[in-house]
Amino acid sequence: MREIKAGDVTEAVANLFKQANYELGEDILNALKQARREEESPPGREVIDTILKNADIARSERIPLCQDCGTAVVFMELGQDVHITGGDLYNAINKGVRQAYDEGYLRKSIVARPFSIRANTGDNTPAVIHTDIVPGDKLKITVLPKGGGAENMARLGMLLPADGRRGVVEFVVGAVEEAWSKPCPPLIIGVGIGGTAEKAVAMAKHALLRKVGEPNPDSEIADLEREILEKVNNLGIGPMGYGGRITALAVHAESFPTHITSLPVAVNLQCHSARHREMVL
């Protein structure tokens, strides 16, 4: 049994959210630079130049990359031999979120009572927390400030088994075409296939955490990712929808066994401001 202090969790979460909001990761920056070389459309290239310049300004002047500093999504891989001391784990995370959004001049975008008064909670809490219990005595925390524009274009389809691979491809490409210019392309497309309805949606979000463009280790899924990426980039939407060949930088798919009657497919779109940071305690 290893002890981790709740206060250390708070500090880690606060630092990660600040860093994620000011600094794009090397993987997404490299993917954008590669896209700049490949994009044929002049307005598309100008958009990518603007995005890269924005990343420089945000990093050097400590201005958030985007005014939408997101919903505070937190993924935890909690080792089963860890004992959290000195407080409640989820409270510790929310305290870290509160601290980051206050000290970091980040926008607080969360409203309570979503279908009625929609009152701002004032500190960007509560975080949306996903916890996996894993072997070991470590705690891995990944934060993903998720912008609303792209999140609003998420889709779930409970397909028929007979729809098969082709049905999956058409559903994902259709979701991106419907979203069009709204989710701030170039995108990273998270796809969850199988499981149950909520399992598919969770996989689609989790897939966004992968290093940009790294294929699924399963060759059949990697092949599906390639086909969807090609079809999406043939839509012509381009960076910010101004027309172009790069609508998405990558497709990341995850899969899970499902029921004999089911073929769930979920899509979660990540805008080009693909902000996520992780650390291991």
Added chain:
Amino acid sequence: MAKKIDLPLTEKTLSELKAGDNLMLSGVLYVARDSAHKRMAEALEKGEHLPFDIEGQTLYYMGPSPAPPGRPIGAAGPTTSTRMDAYTPHLLAAGLKGMIGKGVRSAEVKDAMKKHKAVYLAAVGGAGALISKSVVKSETVAYADLGLEAVLRLEVKDFPATVINDIYGGDLYIEGKAKYQK
């Protein structure tokens, strides 16, 4: 090359803008998003005055992050325009001439833009830090109780924007997609 444009937009300027043009805007912009639009549309419906004179003005759909000490504003990029579509035709009828946001507009908004000779521009979503550098001054002019959704008056210099819908029916989203799809 981006065209330098002074705000508010004049009839002559509006007639010269074409879908796909890159612009650098200087002058005054009014900022309003979801809740402020709802209130403005309700005020117009009741025959009340808007909290600022909208005749000939340009609205920017944006909700900034908090301004750090020494800066006029935090990150200040556009939000998705679709959510404003239901209210926009009323504002165009009241004299609004320009809108800045991101993402496609409804058929009703495009029809109203043609009828009232107004334009829709886009700024690059997710470029909030870069765009904030073009904001010289920011002040709250109405609905302060809405917090980050209050109506702001911005003075901007060389604010980068692209024409999506011009007064002639041109539409960069439709034309750009058609050009590069395979």
